[in-house]
Amino acid sequence: MQRAAYQPKLPAALWGNVKAVMGAATQSVADQEEIKKLFPNTYGLPELTFVKADEAVAENKVFNVGVILSGGQAPGGHNVISGLFDGVKALNKENRLYGFLMGPGGLVDHNYVELTAEIIDEYRNTGGFDIIGSGRTKLEKPEQFEKGLEILTKLNISAVVIIGGDDSNTNACVLAEYYKAKNVPVQVIGCPKTIDGDLKNEQIETSFGFDTATKVYSEVIGNIMRDCNSAKKYWHFIKLMGRSASHIALECALQTQPNVCIISEEVEAKNLTLNQVVDQVAQVVVARAEQGNNYGIVLIPEGLIEFIPAIKALIAELNDMLAHNPEFAAMEAAAQRDYVLSHLSPANAEAFASLPMGVARQLTLDRDPHGNVQVSLIETEKLLSEMVGKRLAQLKEEKKYNGKFSPLHHFFGYEGRCAAPSNFDADYCYALGFNAAQLINCGCTGYMSSVRNLTKPSSEWICGGIPITMMMNIERRHGELKPVIKKALVELDGAPFKAFAAHREEWALNTCYIYPGPIQYFGPAEVCDQTTRTIFYEQNKD
Ligand code: FBP
Numbered sequence: 001m002q003r004a005a006y007q008p009k010l011p012a013a014l015w016g017n018v019k020a021v022m023g024a025a026t027q028s029v030a031d032q033e034e035i036k037k038l039f040p041n042t043y044g045l046p047e048l049t050f051v052k053a054d055e056a057v058a059e060n061k062v063f064n065v066g067v068i069l070s071g072g073q074a075p076g077g078h079n080v081i082s083g084l085f086d087g088v089k090a091l092n093k094e095n096r097l098y099g100f101l102m103g104p105g106g107l108v109d110h111n112y113v114e115l116t117a118e119i120i121d122e123y124r125n126t127g128g129f130d131i132i133g134s135g136r137t138k139l140e141k142p143e144q145f146e147k148g149l150e151i152l153t154k155l156n157i158s159a160v161v162i163i164g165g166d167d168s169n170t171n172a173c174v175l176a177e178y179y180k181a182k183n184v185p186v187q188v189i190g191c192p193k194t195i196d197g198d199l200k201n202e203q204i205e206t207s208f209g210f211d212t213a214t215k216v217y218s219e220v221i222g223n224i225m226r227d228c229n230s231a232k233k234y235w236h237f238i239k240l241m242g243r244s245a246s247h248i249a250l251e252c253a254l255q256t257q258p259n260v261c262i263i264s265e266e267v268e269a270k271n272l273t274l275n276q277v278v279d280q281v282a283q284v285v286v287a288r289a290e291q292g293n294n295y296g297i298v299l300i301p302e303g304l305i306e307f308i309p310a311i312k313a314l315i316a317e318l319n320d321m322l323a324h325n326p327e328f329a330a331m332e333a334a335a336q337r338d339y340v341l342s343h344l345s346p347a348n349a350e351a352f353a354s355l356p357m358g359v360a361r362q363l364t365l366d367r368d369p370h371g372n373v374q375v376s377l378i379e380t381e382k383l384l385s386e387m388v389g390k391r392l393a394q395l396k397e398e399k400k401y402n403g404k405f406s407p408l409h410h411f412f413g414y415e416g417r418c419a420a421p422s423n424f425d426a427d428y429c430y431a432l433g434f435n436a437a438q439l440i441n442c443g444c445t446g447y448m449s450s451v452r453n454l455t456k457p458s459s460e461w462i463c464g465g466i467p468i469t470m471m472m473n474i475e476r477r478h479g480e481l482k483p484v485i486k487k488a489l490v491e492l493d494g495a496p497f498k499a500f501a502a503h504r505e506e507w508a509l510n511t512c513y514i515y516p517g518p519i520q521y522f523g524p525a526e527v528c529d530q531t532t533r534t535i536f537y538e539q540n541k542d
Contacts, residue, residue, distance in 0.1 A: 003420060003521060006125045008079060008430035011451065011461035013050045014087075020442045020464070023047035029201070029486050030473035038483050039469045041180035042173060042446030047203070049464035050438055060091040064157045065440060066098045067115070068107060069134040070164030070171075074195045074209025076421040076429030078123040078131050080163050083430035085120045087437025098155055103135020104171070107148040107160070125426050127212075128418040136368055139171045145178045152186055159187040159440040161433075161449075165194035165207065166485040169448060173468035176446035187445035189436050190468055195417055197247035197534065200488045203466040205454045205538075208432060211531050212425045213241075213416035214248055215519045218255035220412060222515035225256060225297055229511055232295045234408045235285065239300045239381040241413030243372065246301035246490045247534060253500055254533035257512045259296035260284050261504070263497065264307035265490040274308050278384065282391040284508045289403025293511070300384060302375045302413065305359070314348040315373055316476075318363055323479035333361065340364055359383055367478075381409045422519050424531045427458045435463045454531060455539045495537035 023046045028035040036043045065088050069077055081099070088095040097115045100106030113119075113132065123131045139145070139162075152160065162172040169190035176188035192199045192206075195213035200206050217240055224236050238258075242248035246263045253261035260281055267277055281298055288296055305311050321343055322328055331339060337360070341349050352360050362378045385407035395401035421429060428451060436449040447465035454461065471485045490497055506512060520528045530536075 003125050006426060006521070008083070008125070008427045009458040010434060011431050011463050012459045013052060013461070013463045014431065014434050014438065015052065017053040017056050018050045018438055019053035020438075021049045021051055023049065026467050026470040028469050028472045031483075034474050035469055035472050035483050039173065039177045039446070042177045042467065043469045045446065045467035045469070047464065047466055047470075048439070048442070048444065048447070049462060050435070060441060062092050062094045063088070063159060063440065064096045064098065064155060065437070066100055066107065066112070066152060066155070066157045066160045067132070068100045068104055068160065068162050068164075069129045069132060070103050070162055070168035071134060071136055072165070072194065073129045073134060073417040074193045074207070075127045075212035075417070075419050076208045076425035077129045077163060077193065078126050079421060079426050079429035080191055080193070080208070080433040080436075081115065081131060082120050082124045083433025084161055084436050085115060085433070087434035088440070091437060091441050098157060099132035102133040103137050104139040104162070104168070105135050105137035106132070107139070107151065108137065108144045110147075110151040112151065112155070125421065127420045138167070139175055142178065145175055148175075149179070149184060149186065158185055159189065161189045161191060161436050163191040163193050165196070166199045166487055169199070169468055170472065170484045173446050173472075176468070180445060187440055187443065189439050189444065189465075190448040191432050191436060192448060195248065196242045196245055197251070198243065198245035198488045199485065201471055201486065203450055203452075203470065204448065205452050206532070206535055208425055208429045209417070210247065210251070211428070212419050212422045212519065214251040214255065214532060215422055215516070216416035216419045217248065217412045218252045218516045219518050220415070221252055221256045221258070221297070221299070222513070222517065224410065225258070225513035226515050228295050228297060229513060232293065233404075234406050235296050235298065235385070236408050236410060237298050237300060237381040237385040239302050239379075239411045241376060241416070242301050242303060243375060244303040244306055244487065244489065246303070249299045249301040250490055250496055250500055251532050251534045253299055254496065254537075255514065255516050257503070257507045257514050258299050259288065259508050261299040261500065262301065262304055263490055263500075264301050264304045266492055266497075267304065268307040268309060268312070269492055271309050273310065274387070277304075277308070278387040278391055281384065281388050282395065285388065285392060285403065285405060286395060286401045287509055289401060291509070294404045294406075297513070298384070300381055302378070302380065304380050305378060306373060306375060310347075310351045311355075314344070314351045315363060317344055317348045319367070320479040322364065322367070328364075329366065336364055337361070356383060376413055379409075381411060385409060419519070420521075423521060423529045427529075428454065431458070431461060431463060438463070439465045454535055457525070458529070495540070496534045499533070499537050
């Protein structure tokens, strides 16, 4: 009850009357000519910042808005919607908000609900996406856009807010461009969501949900560390969600100081093989055993396997092969394996054959609708600990290791995605939603809601809109070149990674665990409102 009554703190720029200050025209982050050709109507738009105005800039017209939750759950989604609701109602109380059900598919299939004050009040400050549900239908085809337009027209909706990750925001921009090109009066605004933390750039400091999810994982990792340090008999192999990027693993490492944290981007940059990664972990186990410590904590990003260069090349060839062979999915498992082995190039066939059967099979299963391997289903933590166990057995035979190795396995992902948002995410999400209402009021389309200056108190946050085309480049997806928002991976010359790298040797040998405990919702701001170490290091650069 108390938490439901929490009033998210709104940035001062959004209090009362607001006016938009236009920046200079923008460019995409790469491949400018191609992106410009693909988005002639939404390319090059200016960045926009909201500032307080002394009086109302214009009479606020009545408009209806649709909202969609797209992709994986992330803490704070309900606050984006409640901020959007309060924002559109503050502009004109006649405005209505409709929620499309179970993701973008709800728009195409005309499944929706009007979000009234009673519904919204039930969900304020809660985790989850259950207010309207989420889904991964990819909005990309003109037929879908036209079906969507039918219901938007029927409900008199003139703006759609898509709350999603990099792929969903890319599609939001494709939709904005389509409607603009047709001169249809429907605006499309995106909101940066994903626990993975990989939707960020110069303009978007973080995606919502990353803060809460990493705090939840760090709490549980801390609990395991304490258990581990009490019994001193297990090695815990903990896989963490995050898809390709290792931001979650890195943030949890900065919060908890484990003995090992693998960073996929480093593995790729150093061109390491799986055996070399295994060797590195085994060396830490051996070194700790020499001090009589047969226990420890290993953090593993779920996307690791995709970053081992040999496996990355294999996945790229498999992606093309699967995209062009629709009959593959109908084959028996054994026939699929033979098919793959006989159609791959020799080097990739060798890499495929060298993987444990279960992992190899996983790489050939259905991609998600955006073409991603479903890495959350691959048991990398078991694969790694099994290989480390074998390596240690070898070392034992060679009389180079004399410890005891009892591994346990964990996977933290789903348990963090629907947690009640931290104060940071509750405030950030509410501001993103409220700000989206202002972007709609200004007539923007093809923009992402942006709230910045996030290490400062929320009253000082800077609000505005960023043209989505600005974040795009061309990448190969499903065997084709496509315009997409550039995914942010961990930068090895970035301050968060450097802070980790500066300490990891000490953390490997010594037991330096930190036990962060649960998220604090009530209490002093220094305890309750602080965001991640990642943003702290990125903005303070030390
Ligand atoms: P989004 O990119 O849609 O935010 O989803 C993130 C994520 O939680 C990844 O970390 C994870 O790999 C994936 O979703 C799992 O997908 P699903 O929910 O479909 O199992």
